[in-house]
Amino acid sequence: MSKIVILGNGIAGITAARHIRKHTNDSITVISGESDHFFSRTALMYIYMGHMKYEHTKPYEDWFWAKNKIDLLKAWIKTIDFDSKKLITSTSEEITYDRLILATGSQSNKFGWPGENLRGVQGLYNLQDLDMMETTTQHVKRAVIVGGGLIGVEMAEMLHSRGIHVTYLIRESRFWGNVLPEKEGALIDRHLKEHHIDLRKETELEEIIDDGKGSVKGIKTKSGEVIDCQFVGLTVGVRPNIDFLKDTSLEIDKGILVDEHLATNIPDVYAIGDCAQLKSAPSHRRPIEAVWYVGRMMGETVAKTITGTPTKYQPGIWFNSAKFFDIEYQTYGSVPARLDENHESFYWEAADGKKCIHIVYEKADQKVTGINTFGIRMRHEVWDKWLNDGKTLSYVVEHLPKANFDPEFFKRFEPEIQQQYNEEYGDSIIISKPTFFQRIFN
């Protein structure tokens, strides 16, 4: 019986462990210093906001691990001795392995700003961050968030839920400007305003000001403006959590370099999830993708390889989702922030300015390459198929009702969308007229 050790109990490591257990009787040990059990990192905000308690974020009950013979170990690993196949904990204990999966996740970026280590200045990645945020925001009236991405907007919502006034600095001219096209960015900007978030575009942080006692009392922007605050959230992205592996024989770049089997340069050592960097990523994917789904898919894949069915990591059509305060967002395929000359797009927005869809297609043959949808839920299965099959814009717009995933009784916008499409493109696709029952029951 060989001993498989997995470092990291996040979605990547845990998915690997579960799937390995389905195929072998080998011993499996999962190590993490952060928590005793697997919990959902994506739900951190809901704990702070009081939607859930920590227990609710654990996807499996505590008995699950013993029942599936997955050993859990709570410890920080200080370094790894790959030659003698040992992990060394912060208390200098040694753990041996036959095969090792590194799933160490990410850590928050810091850019060496003056004052970034003051009390009341932090990022949000792990449970320890959450605890710290709970303590340091107790009597805070005003906060500043730096960095316009998904964790930033979650932090804004968290603070806002406690009645803390939030000023939100973003470097770009719109929210999440390197991912969202202009119109979607504007839609979210408006929604943030509606929630009284004080959004400052094209504003960069210069320094964080000390109150003289080691806590933050304000920030200064590059243009010299001083904003008083008692809390600063730094959400300027994450990077692979691999600093402790720097001086080993493991090949690393930004992340741990892996081949298409998710194997590292060292035999019997694999890396998955946020910490892994694909040496040759497929053309439609990036080398490091720090999202939940990728961790899960890599976990599924590496489990196959380790249990005797060497399997390549082949991610399909890109998809992702998020929620900005009350507006849900889903994306399938590729909708870049700025279109290149080979692509065009069709954009529709609802009258209330809170829902929109944005479909990108190839100029040459109208083949759809991706969609962003805000405020309307879409069926993953349908979009995955359409994008794989290379359906054209007119096909997609005509069959849009098939992709709708909104609950029953929700207003349906397809006729409006199809109408606009016909007008803009001089086309004459049939406008869907759902019957009464179709309108009620999707």
Next chain:
Amino acid sequence: MKAIRYTGLLLFLFSFFLFLGIFFMSSYTLSREDFQNIVKPEHQELLADKFDNIIDQEYSFSIPFVNAVNGAIDENNSQMRAKQQWNKVIYDQYASSLTRAATHGLIKEQTTMLFILVFVIGTIGALMYLTPQVKLAGPAGIKNTGIFHNALNNRGWLGISIGVLLVTFYILLYFFDAYIMNWIILVDLIQKLINPGAQASQWFLYGFLYTFSVLVMGIRMIIKYRQSKYQIVRTLSVMFFQTAFAFLLPEILVRLNQPYFDFKNMWPLDYDFFDAWHINTLTSAGGLGIFMFAWGITLFAVGVPVFVFFFGKRWYCSWVCGCGGLAETAGDSFRQLSDKSLKAWNIERYLIHAILVFAVIMTIGVLYSFITGSNTMFGIDTYTYLRKPYGFLIGSMFSGVIGTGFYPIMGNRVWCRFGCPLAAYLGIVQRFKSRFRITTNGGQCISCGNCSTYCEMGIDVRWYAQRGQNIVRSSCVGCGVCSAVCPRGVLNLENKDEDGRFGEPILIGNDGIKVEA
């Protein structure tokens, strides 16, 4: 705005505590005249000397008065039993009517004013507290902020206090109605409005309070979930069925000299449907009575399978049913307290199906006695060993005292999940023969846990969602809240082809492998 809310809260609290205060309000003096009018002549003789020190005596509180009355009757009964004079044992329940007659004070003199202060001012206060949320709580969207920091929603002191209050109320209501005569008198006026000839009973009080809660808290529910049309329509539906079908129509029928009948209630939830007295009442009430009897049978024999096949059990449990109605309105604040553990699910499966079996056996016994005229079936007294324990244990204790009293402790569907025999029956159909399922949206789940947390039936929705599997569970009442709270648009209640309900999980995204369940 905030000022309006706080004023509203103060008004509501004033009404609420006034209502509680009314319990203690009156004084009780039984006149000889009332005694003679109410108590049957043959009993008057027996009781005369025992009532000597009750009559014209002033009691300042209902409980000692009622105890004195019951004590006097009990004393007589034990004496007569000792002498084996069975015909002189008194089985009539005089406590409520005597208490009603003996009640003096504000509640009788100023019923209308008190009613206005409690229910009209209470409603105004509640609405002043609830409606500004439309503006104050920000744009429409999921508003679960602070739920687990709150003493009401998270089994804190407020939740526990309300639980204790509710349990006490139910016990008084079911077993000691004479104690709460003041409250009963308070709603006389509404009873008379619907049916001038009638006098409110504890059941009328209960129906009134129940409907009142469903309506006021229904408005709250609609405001809270106003971004979801499914929730709005569904809430309006339970508000309508409670008010029209459960509360008004039966009273109106009585006024028209027809049997009291709730057209939306059905066996086995309505466990006395096949009681001899009930069958006799219906069948001897002419055409309408016969229709009611046939309707009641059709509803569970045909209505359930057909509607559950097309829409799932939700058509009843979260659109029509009164228990469901209360759970979805007044109970909404407690849905997160349901237990999601596998252990709870195991208990649930045994318990609810055992109760269904109990209900069926009880009904067979009762019907057997009705048809054959014999009190015993296989030598077992059907009333003493089946019907009576069922009524007490399941009908009163479980569905009422625990079912509602434990909202703030075990969540708002304790009864529906662990106890309701009708839910068990609907659930069996839903599990094995229905088009209903909750579809999981490909690979979009992030395992956050909102769905499981807010599932009032304690279904671990995430378990299925995160593996891309449809949710097909007999207990799902289709409230749609899991779908509403999911931040990634993963869940959707759908009626579709039966094929593919239990299909292989589809976790889209990973083209390299096919993931098994």
